[in-house]
Amino acid sequence: MNAVLRILRYLKSAPGKGLMFSKHGHLNIDGYSDADWAGNVTDRKSTSGYFTFVGGNLVTWRSKKQNVVALSSAEAEFRGMTKGICELLWLRKLLIELGYKPTSTMNLFCDNKAAIAIAQNPVQHDRTKHVEVDRHFIKQKLEAKLFQFPFVKSEDQLADMLTKAISSKTFHNSLDHLGISDIYAPT
Template sequence: MHQPKEVHLQAALRIVQYLKGTPGRGILFKRNRNVNLEAYTDADYAGSIVDRRSTTGYCTFLGGNLVTWKSKKQSVVARSSAEAEFRAMAQGICELLWLKIILEDLRIKSDEPMRLYCDNKSAISIAHNPVQHDRTKHIEVDRHFIKEKLDSGLICTPYVSSQDNLADILTKGLNSNIFEKIVSKLGMENSYSPA
């Protein structure tokens, strides 16, 4: 905002063009009897060329319907892609726990563990491994937090391939085909399209 350039104007015009072309696009909530909570998490490792901080992204689903999503630059520089993904996992778990508390306040309970999908096998491995390594000491608090939720059976962390990770839309620039595929999976539909 302090030093706008031509590229910034082009990016803003591209966003306006997208919004103008999709006036009827929105999220359609479908009726579903299950109340399972799921989250997809992702991080772009050192994605900011200015300060090399990563961006965390997550989206959460209740009964297959998208209910919350967030994308935010991480507050510290990650030393590895696993660390960046691990921080994203911790944020996703916090969001799942918040949603679970809201559901419990509404007297809606689910015995199923909440699913936290991640596309980084190293981060999932660190979450399950109780041994403390020198390489993970800088993320020790997040590791203990995630491990506690795994051990209690509150969450499970299945692996999802990068091409199927819905949180990619929040952290990466995607080509139009992948973008449209993910938008469709998020439950976004065009109310003006013929039925």
């Protein structure tokens, strides 16, 4: 209940906040994916989250507790990457159905080099058998050249705000990158 009251107080104090959509001259589909590892102190399950952008504008976001306990931070991030990829593929299919053919490879920005290495490694290892289905799914999409996984530094990872506590400064900087602005703020 305290969390709900805190959210309501924030919304009441920011009546002019909202998403600003701007024309950027492209329809590139990009995403940011992140996960905390064993973040829930009760059951040690991780929380994963993602933001997706079309044409440089935020269109979807999600934060959700993972169904199983991750054995490593790389596994937690890898499972989060899989959810982010599914969302990006859905957006790509939606754009195609609307008559807009995406021309560039989609980017899913991740701040975990181990998870990126697992996704890009074509060889199955014993250490990744517990995420084998996700690994094959990602491998198939990589081979089709639908995705690439650029590394992003943790301080530039927008999806951190969906999975863990961040500083006020980082929070407000992230709002700017997400296209959230206050129409009542002085210019």
